[in-house]
Amino acid sequence: MHTRVPPPPSPLPRRFPLRALPLALLALTACGDQTPDSGPAPAAAAVTVANCGHTVALEAPPQRVITLNQGATEIVLALGAEEQLVGTAYLDDEVSEAWADAYARVPVLSEEYPSREAILEQRPDLVVGSYASAFTDQAAGDRESLDGLGIASYLSPFACPDDADVPEISWDTVHRQIEELALLLGREEEGNALVEEQRAVLDEIRGRAPAEGLSVLWWDNDTDTPMVGAGEGGPQLILDALGAANVFADLSGEWATTSWESVLEADPDLIVLVDASWDTAEEKTAFLREDPALRDLTAVREEAFITVPFSTSTPGVRNVEAVQLIDAQLADGGGPR
Amino acid sequence: MSVLVKARPGAAPRLTVLVGAAALVLSAALGVVIGTADLSVATVFRAVAAQLGAETGIDTLTRHIVVDLRAPRVAAAILTGAGLAVCGGVLQSLTGNPLADPYLLGLSSGALLGVSLSLFFGLGAAGVAGFGATSVAAFLGSLAALALVFALASARTGALPTSRLVLAGIAVGQLGSAVASGLVLASDRDAARRITEWTLGSVAGARWNSLAVTASVVAVTLAVVLWYSRDLDSFAFGERAATSLGTDVAGVRRVLYCAVSLCTAVLVAQAGIVGFVGLVVPHIARFLTGAGHLRLLPASALLGALLLVWTDVLCRSALPDRELPLGIVTAVLGVPVFVVLFRRRGGARG
Amino acid sequence: MADLRPPEVALRRASWTVDGTPVLREVTFTAPAGRTTGLIGPNGSGKTSLISLLARWTRPTSGRVLLDGVDAGSVPLREFARRVAALEQHTATELDLTVRQVVAMGRVPHSRRLGFDLDGGDDPVVARALARVGAAGLADRHWHTLSGGERQKVQVARVLAQEPRVLLLDELANHLDPAAGLRLLDLVRGLGLTTIGSFHDLNLAAMFCDHLVVLHRGRVVAEGTPRQVLTPALLGEVYGVEAVVDDHPATGGPLVVMCGAAREKEEG
DSSP: OOOOOOOOOOOSSOOOOOGGGGHHHHHHHHHHHHHOSSSSOOOOOEEEEEEEEEEEEEEEEOSEEESSSSSHHHHHHTTTOGGGGEEEEOOOOHHHHHHHGHHTTSSSSEEEEEOHHHHHHHSSSSEEEEEEEGSSSTTTOOOOHHHTTTTTEEEEGGGGGGGGGOOOOOOOHHHHHHHHHHTTTTOOHHHHHHHHHHHHHHHHHHHHTTTTTTTEEEEESSSSSSEEEETHHHHHHHHHHTTTTTTTTTTTEEEEOOHHHHHHHHHEEEEEEEEEEBOHHHHHHHHHHHHHGGGGHHHTTTTOEEEEEEEGSSSTTTEEEEHHHHHHHHHHHHOOO | OOOOSHHHHHHHHHHHHHHHHHHHHHHHHHHHHOSSOOOHHHHHHHHHHHHOOOOOOHHHHHHHHIIIIIIHHHHHHHHHHHHHHHHHHHHHHTTTTTTTTTTTTTTHHHHHHHHHHHHHBBBBOOOOOOOOOHHHHHHHHHHHHHHHHHHHHOTTTSSOOOHHHHHHHHHHHHHHHHHHHHHHHHSOOOHHHHHHHTTTOOSTTTHHHHHEEEEHHHHHHHHHHTTTTTHHHHTTTOOOHHTTTTOHHHHHHHHHHHHHHHHHHHHHHHHOOOOOOHHHHHHHHHHHHSSOHHHHHHHHHHHHHHHHHHHHHHHHSSSSSSOOOOOHHHHHHHHHHHHHHHHHHHHHHO | OOOOOOEEEEEEEEEEEETTTEEEEEEEEOOTSSSEEEEOOSSTSSSHHHHHHHHHHOOOOOEEEEEETGGGGSSSSHHHHEEEEEEOOSSSOOOOOHHHHHGHHHHGSSSSSTTOTTOOOOHHHHHHHHHHHHHHHTTTTGGGOOHHHHHHHHHHHHHHHHHOSSEEEEEETTOOHHHHHHHHHHHHHTTTSSSEEOOSSSHHHHOOOOOEEEETTEEEEEOHHHHHHHOHHHHHHHHHHEEEEOOOOTOOOOEEEEEEEOOOOOOO
């Protein structure tokens, strides 16, 4: 197993001594009066957001936010709200370079999920999670009980426990998640700017359609029965923006388990390799080159491999980054000859 | 053989129960004090006093941690440990099989299937009586498995022969696990993670309102099995010997299988699957008190409760700020004990 | 309350069928009160099944078991257990029990709910039963450490602790050393209870039984004193052996001496 180097330890003390809390809280409220250095003062209006059959209500922009899972952490960092964070936890891989410095300034509560007590000890006013598992008893606990303690919570709409609440994955819904969090954090302007910027990037690339006419396999992980990007998830969204044709666009769901036979039959022009700590792009390339059947695939023979980090493929703020990465690698001659 | 077993019967078991009860009270108190959040004994006392209406100046969050998080999970550990140990002990006696555990009749696989189905199909988050959606799914799944096992095992005469029950339990168990494994494979990463997490057990989700249900069920079950302790004693040499001692074997089995299985289903809803407690604790208890169920069952309950209270303390304090699943720790603690016990007994049999 | 005299035990046209195959067919016999009755017959003739019916381990498909003329099936099971004690041919347990605990189990039918303490062990009846079979010294031993003979002795003590009026014994002396077997049978005979036992060894049956019932293919083919029942003709028919029946030099009862297998007769 390859394990990524864990994120740099935070310079702040990991454990927040509870006995010192009254003092710390005093200090915090004092800080709250001075506006954070970056951007304008957060709007003070009360906001409500409907989220997974839940209503998130905040009287004022939260100042003690905890993010669980990489996606949640990155959206908050992308909104420039690191000053509002008191802790993050559970990365899938590495935080995007764009926010690495900001990330390093926020305490990491735990490598995976912190326990409920560890979370409560931070006295958060908002807990944001990307996956439903963030709100189980082994992590932050269920959202109702957090409500009972006056702690607001936001779960990525794509991870709502009730399938009925899960929106279709599109650039609109991906951006809506950013806008909703921006609203909750009192950073609507930053949110709007971010979404505008992403739309502009997308429009430009869509206009060029750099992968027009290419059939693409999006290989997520697993060598026996490959897990591939299917027709209803982040991979499809990204490939659409590039004008590429996903060879498994017909499969339902975000990802799907398929067979190498189907891959051989499809014989894609290009293979997108997902780089994840549990299954690196390097291992994937080696496997494809050595497998007696797969090495005859057009894409393998022509070395038409493109690598993207796993965290850019789940619906969130980094999908655009994946589009840009693939675009850049194609321009670099990473595509088929 | 051990000194404990050779000790005069009568004196040692009573002492065991007394010492056990005292240890449990102390452990429960310590269980509330020890945890991730660094709370002093005084803070815990003030939090409890605040809950009782006293003016102690303790803030809401600390009170919540003590009163709504730690205390219920200690209570849940006590109930789960006691319940599983008693159910395991009763099933071992009823089937004459020292390897029987509370999940013998396919309950864990049924519950696993229920949980997998609910997470796979994303069936919302509605709960009942303080139990979350996952717990409800687990309970319904284990009941379904139980009904299927009883249906498969019952003879035309309505009797439930042990061999058929155990076989039906294995068959239903295998079916449940196979389907559940398929669902886990087909689920997205996060659902798979939650299913796995559930199979390893936890009392972290204990809430007072769900505990009221669990406590009543465990108390009633304990009363029922104690009421039948004499009948269980008569099973030592099998069902025919029990009949000849005046025990209505079929009737006793029906009542006890139902009571024990329902109790286990509720415990599965409360804490997920917690292995080894129901298997190992009765053996340890037998070591301390002898085979008589009138003492064995309360001793098992005490030991099971003690074991899980401390296991849970370990689960929440072994790693900084992280939770370990109960099932892993009970297995790690339980397996060596089990091996030692069986090696000793093997020697005695020579 | 319970009658202290040993009752007469009778079977009236009792049949037992398993999955359509008759195992016992219209069995009728009477075991005289206070005497020892032996069930004999070749393997598979239904001896153990008959003990099962008498012990209420199985229910007859038809017919009745009578205790002093009263249908045994109508007696509550606990009441029945206070009157009738039964011992299986093979006794095994997975539990780690002491001898005293095993014998104490005999007190189950006499104890109240929540009043039975397997480990209490200070019941004088238990101590008396152990002394009676000469196993007082084994009291603190563990069941699993005993030899076959010792186990059987302890089981008899358990049966005695039950203070029954009727004893049902399935092959009590099987697998025992001759001395141990004879001693146990002597002891049982001396109890003065109505005893019904199955026997593999015909001479042992002849020595200890007042009354013999011969089973063949699930039917009673002869009943009476050993002298009346054990004839060369019957032995030839039921066991398929050529045998001489002589007088036992010590007891004066019949003594069966096998001479060889009877000539094969085609079954009709």
